[in-house]
Amino acid sequence: MRGARTRRNYPGACSTSRRNGVYNGGKIVKENIFDTLLSRPSLFLNKEILHHSHRPTIMPHREKEIERIAFNLVEALNGQIPSNMILYGVTGAGKTAVTLHVTNLLKEKGEQMRRDITPVMVNCRQIDTQYRVLSNIGNSLLEDHEIDEIPFTGWPTDRVFKELIKRMDARKGVFVIVLDEIDHLVRKAGDDLLYNLTNINSFLKDSRACVIGISNDLKFTEFLDPRVRSRLGQQDLLFAPYDAEQLKDILRKRASVAIAPDVVSEGVIALCSAFAAQEHGDARCALDLLRVSTEKAEQLGDKKVEQHHVRMAQHQIEADQIEPVIAALPTQQKLVLASVLLNERNGLKNIQTGQLYDVYDQACSYLNIPSLTQRRISGIIANLDMLGLITARTISRGRYGRSKEINSCIPQNVETQQILTNADENMATVFNNRYRQQRPL
Numbered sequence: 001m002r003g004a005r006t007r008r009n010y011p012g013a014c015s016t017s018r019r020n021g022v023y024n025g026g027k028i029v030k031e032n033i034f035d036t037l038l039s040r041p042s043l044f045l046n047k048e049i050l051h052h053s054h055r056p057t058i059m060p061h062r063e064k065e066i067e068r069i070a071f072n073l074v075e076a077l078n079g080q081i082p083s084n085m086i087l088y089g090v091t092g093a094g095k096t097a098v099t100l101h102v103t104n105l106l107k108e109k110g111e112q113m114r115r116d117i118t119p120v121m122v123n124c125r126q127i128d129t130q131y132r133v134l135s136n137i138g139n140s141l142l143e144d145h146e147i148d149e150i151p152f153t154g155w156p157t158d159r160v161f162k163e164l165i166k167r168m169d170a171r172k173g174v175f176v177i178v179l180d181e182i183d184h185l186v187r188k189a190g191d192d193l194l195y196n197l198t199n200i201n202s203f204l205k206d207s208r209a210c211v212i213g214i215s216n217d218l219k220f221t222e223f224l225d226p227r228v229r230s231r232l233g234q235q236d237l238l239f240a241p242y243d244a245e246q247l248k249d250i251l252r253k254r255a256s257v258a259i260a261p262d263v264v265s266e267g268v269i270a271l272c273s274a275f276a277a278q279e280h281g282d283a284r285c286a287l288d289l290l291r292v293s294t295e296k297a298e299q300l301g302d303k304k305v306e307q308h309h310v311r312m313a314q315h316q317i318e319a320d321q322i323e324p325v326i327a328a329l330p331t332q333q334k335l336v337l338a339s340v341l342l343n344e345r346n347g348l349k350n351i352q353t354g355q356l357y358d359v360y361d362q363a364c365s366y367l368n369i370p371s372l373t374q375r376r377i378s379g380i381i382a383n384l385d386m387l388g389l390i391t392a393r394t395i396s397r398g399r400y401g402r403s404k405e406i407n408s409c410i411p412q413n414v415e416t417q418q419i420l421t422n423a424d425e426n427m428a429t430v431f432n433n434r435y436r437q438q439r440p441l
């Protein structure tokens with residue numbers, strides 16, 4: 001059984017001593033930490049199967065969507081042009097995975113039937129200008145021996161477009177151009193790319209193309225010119241979020257090949273699914289939870305994944321998501337957040353705006369930077385509240401008017417002070433100084 005194997009059988013592994021060193025021909029050899037780690041049995045059979053990059057070929061609860069896309073794309077095998085499509089749905093609804101699965105099958109069938117069919121997929125979050133998308137598609141059509149790359153930048157866009165058309169005509173056949181996360185590009189750069197690509201058949205002579213746009217934003221067509229909207233949206237397909245029961249089926253299937261038998265109970269699958277279902281039915285989130293829970297159990301030397309590992313995993317994932325948010329705060333926002341922490345470090349709860357401002361003002365003077373007005377600080381407080389780093393509740397103090405009660409709400413396992421200091425070394429000065437505290441009113 002692969003899962004139960006121990007990784008001990010390699011030259012040089014020393015497992016005889018549990019202490020720090022082993023006696024070896026008169027020398028004390030320090031035990032290498034990796035020996036201990038490698039000799040532990042793994043709970044995973046194949047961890048990669050739980051990673052985002054893995055592309056499953058069996059996708060429960062997406063049979064209808066697979067069929068709808070295939071029903072349209074079969075036209076390419078019949079020598080016709082498939083309709084353009086828009087696929088919508090929340091993140092983690094399986095849009096990318098389903099599309100890749102169907103286009104791979106289409107390519108395979110095309111090769112069997114000796115039809116020229118070329119699917120091309122571009123992620124428009126990473127490749128996010130019209131120029132780059134067109135040049136990327138154009139360069140992906142080069143044969144291995146051709147070296148005439150369209151440059152990364154520098155040509156006029158219509159020259160790139162003409163070159164793309166030339167290359168498509170040279171290849172012939174039907175192209176399925178998939179623009180993944182297209183909402184991102186449209187919001188950033190407008191809909192010129194879609195305008196041009198959905199009109200490409202009027203320029204092509206010896207080939208044909210259809211466009212599939214994938215969007216995480218359900219309202220994305222509102223950003224489109226009505227002509228582009230009607231040309232692209234010849235067929236719309238909505239990927240509904242998964243519910244907890246569906247997520248359970250997805251996890252069970254993936255767990256059965258990724259994790260050793262009897263390691264994950266039905267209760268653990270149910271808990272991961274329930275958490276992910278609360279989080280808008282995101283399959284990616286469910287898979288992450290299952291993977292990190294199993295890693296936690298493995299780190300602790302446990303033989304089974306239990307529900308408390310899932311809770312630990314959830315905390316860790318939450319912390320991993322929050323860290324970049326804190327690190328990327330602009331300086332003034334970092335200072336306001338630090339002022340909340342400094343007040344709390346002094347035992348204060350329900351911090352009032354005036355108390356916060358007082359510490360913030362002192363912190364600015366330690367750094368020799370001008371402090372912002374109270375009014376601007378109120379805006380920053382609202383922003384930190386929106387990011388989920390603090391809670392700011394408005395309270396009425398009778399004739400003294402209204403104030404805010406501020407508390408941090410960053411999970412305890414997040415080392416906020418450390419993150420702030422790593423991101424900006426001046427923050428060390430802020431945290432290492434002493435502060436006069438204002439008394440609450």
Ligand SMILES: Nc1ncnc2c1ncn2[C@@H]1O[C@H](COP(=O)(O)OP(=O)(O)O)[C@@H](O)[C@H]1O
Nearest residue numbers: 052059060091092093094095096097250283284
């Ligand atoms: N029905 C399903 N069966 C198995 N895995 C799925 C299913 N739906 C989504 N996944 C997995 O969940 C993750 C997110 O899916 P993805 O296609 O990237 O979502 P989207 O593109 O809608 O954001 C991927 O790892 C994918 O393999």
Ligand SMILES: [Mg+2]
Nearest residue numbers: 095096097180
């Ligand atoms: Mg996607």
